Amino acid sequence: MSKAQFVTLDEVIQSLLVEEGKNSEHEYLRYFNLGLKGLKELAFDVSKNIRTVQLELNDVSSVVLPPDYVKYTRISVTDSSGILNTLGRENNMTLLEGAKRTTSISDTLDPPTFSYGMWSNYGQGGGNNVNGYYRENHDAGTIEFSDMKAGTTVVLEYISDGSTGLSGEEIKIHSFAEEALSAYIYWKSIYRKRAINMNEKMLAEKNYYNQKRLARARIQSFNKEEALQTTRKAFKQSPKL
Amino acid sequence: MATTRKSIAEQVLRIVNGGDISDDSPISLREVMVLVDQERDSLIKRDIMDRTYTKSTTTATGELEITGDWLSKFNLPVVGNSYATLKTTPINLPNDVGIFRVSSSDPGYTKQKILVSVDTGVSTPNTTQEKFTIDFSVGPKILRPKYHISFTFNDGSEDKQISLHINTTKYNDSFYNGVNVINAIINNSAFQNFLDLYDLTARVINSSVSDDTGAILDIRGLYEFTISEFKIDGGESASSNHGFTYVVTNAANFSQSNVSDTSLSVTLNGIAYILSYSEEDYLSVSGADVTQNFVSKFSAKIAQEQNISVTNSSADLFFEEIEAEGGFVWDAQGLGEIELTTGTTTSADMTAKFYETRIYTRMPSGGPVNALYDRTVTSSGRRFWYIEGNSLYLYKNKEALSHVDVWLIASSASLGDIDDYPVPADYKKQIITNLVQLFRVMREAEQDMINDNI
Numbered sequence: 155m156s157k158a159q160f161v162t163l164d165e166v167i168q169s170l171l172v173e174e175g176k177n178s179e180h181e182y183l184r185y186f187n188l189g190l191k192g193l194k195e196l197a198f199d200v201s202k203n204i205r206t207v208q209l210e211l212n213d214v215s216s217v218v219l220p221p222d223y224v225k226y227t228r229i230s231v232t233d234s235s236g237i238l239n240t241l242g243r244e245n246n247m248t249l250l251e252g253a254k255r256t257t258s259i260s261d262t263l264d265p266p267t268f269s270y271g272m273w274s275n276y277g278q279g280g281g282n283n284v285n286g287y288y289r290e291n292h293d294a295g296t297i298e299f300s301d302m303k304a305g306t307t308v309v310l311e312y313i314s315d316g317s318t319g320l321s322g323e324e325i326k327i328h329s330f331a332e333e334a335l336s337a338y339i340y341w342k343s344i345y346r347k348r349a350i351n352m353n354e355k356m357l358a359e360k361n362y363y364n365q366k367r368l369a370r371a372r373i374q375s376f377n378k379e380e381a382l383q384t385t386r387k388a389f390k391q392s393p394k395l
Numbered sequence: 396m397a398t399t400r401k402s403i404a405e406q407v408l409r410i411v412n413g414g415d416i417s418d419d420s421p422i423s424l425r426e427v428m429v430l431v432d433q434e435r436d437s438l439i440k441r442d443i444m445d446r447t448y449t450k451s452t453t454t455a456t457g458e459l460e461i462t463g464d465w466l467s468k469f470n471l472p473v474v475g476n477s478y479a480t481l482k483t484t485p486i487n488l489p490n491d492v493g494i495f496r497v498s499s500s501d502p503g504y505t506k507q508k509i510l511v512s513v514d515t516g517v518s519t520p521n522t523t524q525e526k527f528t529i530d531f532s533v534g535p536k537i538l539r540p541k542y543h544i545s546f547t548f549n550d551g552s553e554d555k556q557i558s559l560h561i562n563t564t565k566y567n568d569s570f571y572n573g574v575n576v577i578n579a580i581i582n583n584s585a586f587q588n589f590l591d592l593y594d595l596t597a598r599v600i601n602s603s604v605s606d607d608t609g610a611i612l613d614i615r616g617l618y619e620f621t622i623s624e625f626k627i628d629g630g631e632s633a634s635s636n637h638g639f640t641y642v643v644t645n646a647a648n649f650s651q652s653n654v655s656d657t658s659l660s661v662t663l664n665g666i667a668y669i670l671s672y673s674e675e676d677y678l679s680v681s682g683a684d685v686t687q688n689f690v691s692k693f694s695a696k697i698a699q700e701q702n703i704s705v706t707n708s709s710a711d712l713f714f715e716e717i718e719a720e721g722g723f724v725w726d727a728q729g730l731g732e733i734e735l736t737t738g739t740t741t742s743a744d745m746t747a748k749f750y751e752t753r754i755y756t757r758m759p760s761g762g763p764v765n766a767l768y769d770r771t772v773t774s775s776g777r778r779f780w781y782i783e784g785n786s787l788y789l790y791k792n793k794e795a796l797s798h799v800d801v802w803l804i805a806s807s808a809s810l811g812d813i814d815d816y817p818v819p820a821d822y823k824k825q826i827i828t829n830l831v832q833l834f835r836v837m838r839e840a841e842q843d844m845i846n847d848n849i
């Protein structure tokens with residue numbers, strides 16, 4: 155991993171303490187606490203700390219969510235070519251403990267009893283998924299699956315909060331968001347203090363949102379080739395009439 | 396002389412008594428010493444709080460800064476790897492700033508030390524430089540603003556075509572344009588880059604042939620080289636293309652008996668520190684000079700990068716771990732004339748491998764398990780201390796630890812009469828002034844001189 159791409163929370167705090175003209179770390183722990191909060195804020199909105207894990211379905215067709223999981227961005231299975239095939243979301247799947255989930259609720263996998271022969275898919279309707287279905291179970295901290303066998307490996311891409319389960323030097327943020335995190339910690343460190351005047355607090359808040367905007371712009375920037383690739387996605391060959 | 400409580404008190408007493416202290420002085424030295432303590436403590440607190448919290452004053456920086464001149468250091472035993480008892484109560488300040496720093500004490504591991512002796516230094520260079528000259532005698536009456544200069548440079552192995560576009564507009568001060576064109580060449584940035592690239596030097600010297608009207612461009616180097624096919628705007632000397640007449644000479648007089656490229660190379664943990672004598676800008680260098688040169692150039696850098704101190708004594712260089720960390724990998728080579736003898740004075744102590752000083756960070760007091768901060772402590776990956784009464788606790792410490800070093804702003808009463816008494820110089824005067832003022836008020840009070848036993 156490139157050393158310049160990320161800075162640790164520890165470095166951000168030390169740099170802020172120096173910036174504030176403090177020559178000791180007596181407020182380090184308080185700042186660290188604020189830093190963890192700021193890290194989550196930025197992980198959700200700006201740095202989009204996406205992690206990918208492979209999880210194996212257990213006997214009841216579910217997987218346990220990673221400790222730093224906040225929200226999934228894609229749940230899929232890998233085919234023989236190494237391409238990810240996204241699963242479908244099924245909000246009607248029961249989450250009751252012990253309830254039997256049908257092995258197939260997909261019309262694609264298990265078509266209605268009537269058959270139209272070679273036209274068996276006729277009238278079936280869209281929105282189905284041949285790969286299987288999932289539903290998040292927030293109470294149990296799992297994702298439940300149907301139409302999938304135990305032992306199947308699913309690929310979960312999710313937004314991480316950037317800190318749970320990590321400690322010390324492992325807690326990092328993208329260099330582009332370093333100033334935003336520093337501005338957040340400073341703002342929050344004075345936010346509840348009665349002795350600090352409102353003007354200072356408002357400036358600190360404004361600075362944070364400005365730094366956050368800059369960080370988002372930097373992180374979401376793209377190069378010319380990526381722009382061309384995106385525009386060319388619309389180009390399709392078609393017969394010339 | 397170090398400042399002590401006693402020395403300040405004596406000074407106060409002398410002023411109050413108007414000279415020597417007599418036995419019948421109504422104020423005793425002990426009494427003044429107590430007041431000195433109180434005055435110092437109150438000054439420290441006022442000073443730090445003023446800096447931080449006072450508004451609308453020029454001294455208020457809004458920073459909770461503890462300057463080093465108030466601090467005292469104590470080495471304290473740790474009981475059960477858990478806590479140390481402070482010998483003195485620190486001054487009460489927000490965020491426990493009274494205790495400034497806590498770290499583990501040096502466990503006394505043996506530090507690796509090596510010796511590099513420089514047996515032979517460097518002799519005076521006696522190289523005769525290679526020389527190329529171009530002697531301009533005649534030039535055109537009117538100088539063009541731009542000329543194209545080209546020549547072939549051979550560095551002893553291959554030919555390089557050099558091409559310069561010189562601008563003469565800033566270099567037309569001389570009446571004779573041969574001189575002007577040399578100045579334009581020598582100040583041309585591309586020509587200077589060429590000199591840098593090939594380690595050459597150039598200068599303008601007076602022409603012996605045409606003393607009054609011309610000048611010589613003299614180029615020198617510490618190796619054999621030649622310059623040929625020198626042309627201006629594609630024309631040779633005396634060409635009607637440009638109107639300059641010049642004589643090109645490759646002196647071919649390079650000679651060398653001493654090695655002119657000598658260096659001392661010391662590699663520490665894979666990073667090489669090379670002291671070079673290669674540009675012949677030196678005279679004879681003894682072994683002691685070499686070691687001193689090495690220390691001057693690298694000791695600060697090596698100390699910061701490698702945790703190794705570099706010192707010298709005559710022709711001996713010593714490399715020693717600043718903090719024992721299980722030793723370092725090293726190699727020393729003398730290249731060219733320098734000859735070395737190397738050896739290990741003290742071997743590395745493998746007990747110290749992976750050791751580093753443990754730094755403890757302050758956390759609010761919250762008992763052995765701090766409900767408010769416990770999770771944050773775990774996430775931070777740091778070690779913490781907190782204070783309760785005059786005990787300094789190491790939060791959830793399970794590591795073996797015999798002593799800690801503690802830097803704190805000690806309350807004055809806890810310092811001995813003749814102990815070093817940390818007071819900045821300007822505050823010493825303030826303490827004395829305040830106390831003298833206090834005693835003046837005391838002396839002005841009317842005394843009952845009649846002892847009537849009532």
